[in-house]
Each structure stands twice: as C-alpha cells, then as structure tokens.
Amino acid sequence: QSALTQPRSVSGSPGQSVTISCTGTSSDVGGYNYVSWYQQHPGKAPKLMIYDVSKRPSGVPDRFSGSKSGNTASLTISGLQAEDDADYYCCSDAGSSYVFGTGTKVTVL
C-alpha cells in the first residue's frame, strides 16, 4: 500500500494546459480502470474531479480530463484558470483497498 507517485508541483499561466502524472504499479493503477482525481483548496474538503479514469461528475468543467496508460494515470487541465490553483490527488483501487497519490500543487502564475 505505497502511495502513488505524483510530481510535487506543476505550474502554468492562465489559458495554458498542465498535466499531472500519477504512477503506480500493476497492483493498483495498472490493474484497474478505477482511478479518480481530487482537487483540494487550503482548509477545504477534497472535491471529486474525475472517476473511472476519465469520467467527469456533473458540474466539473470539461477543461479537466483524465487518461491512463499502463501504470500511469494523468490529469490534464486545459485553459488554466485562477481557481484551478490548488492541490490535486489521484487515487486508485488496489483490490481490497484504495491508495492515494502523494499530491501535486498546481500553481497558476
């Protein structure tokens, strides 16, 4: 049950695109199409942005998209906006457990 590996930080200017990677193993990310992504602003509860690798809950802008290749999942934010400045966590089913990523700070310059 080791945490999934994410870059510590990524940044971009408004309007640009950024991609966050989430690397696991064949026992979690690579073994299941059950990856989700969460946005968390300081002092707030996490918010679901993507589930089942690439599905968006209602109300989440289509600027957010998810994908997976092998043991690595990715979250792409297109058309970066000021309100996207937050921490992002991936999460994967790992059989009878779940494992979160180490978290990535997205900074909008």
Add this chain to the structure above:
Amino acid sequence: EVQVVESGGGLVQPGESLRLSCAASGFTFSGHWMTWVRQAPGKGLEWVANINQDGSEKNYVDSVRGRFTISRDNAKNSLYLQMNSLRAEDTAVYYCARFHYSGMDAWGQGTTVTVSS
C-alpha cells in the same frame, strides 16, 4: 442536497479510544459504499477504511487494521469509525465520504483527531 457531516473528533492520549460518526442525508445511504479518509497536518490524503452497502464487507489500510473498526447503521443513515489504541501518528483530520462508482463524490468538512500526551 447530498450531505455528510462528521463528528466525534477531539484530543486524546496515546492508547485511548475515540468513536467518529458521520451523519448522511439527501441520498439513499443504504445504496452506497462509504469510506473514511484522513489527512495528517500538512500532509496528503490517506484512505483509511471502507464498507459496503450492508456492512458485510470491510477493508482497512494496514496501519489501522486490528485497531480501527468501520461500521454503519442504515436505519440511522450513519457511518462510524471506532478507533482504539490510538497513536500519535493517527493525528489527522478524518473525512467521511460517499462512493460513486470508483470516486468519492460527497465529502464532509472533516473532524479533527489529535493524539497527544
């Protein structure tokens, strides 16, 4: 409106116990897996435990297995986390969340547990 509200956090000494509660409303509680997730101060999210719709299946992260027990009362629309033999490393904000497919789509505001002598 879908809502989950945690309660029961507090300051306890190492080795003591605490029971967290989560009150759900605005959805069919008995139709969803539920989970507890924690976040230590300044750290990332950690999945703690989950439970299926009728309480017959429960899963735990290795670090709490044998010390924590997740349970639910569908008649009361409530989720619980009984935490025994608490350690300093259990200090965190504990969130209750609803599962929707593979995602946790409804979160509470969290309840803070501090384990310190």
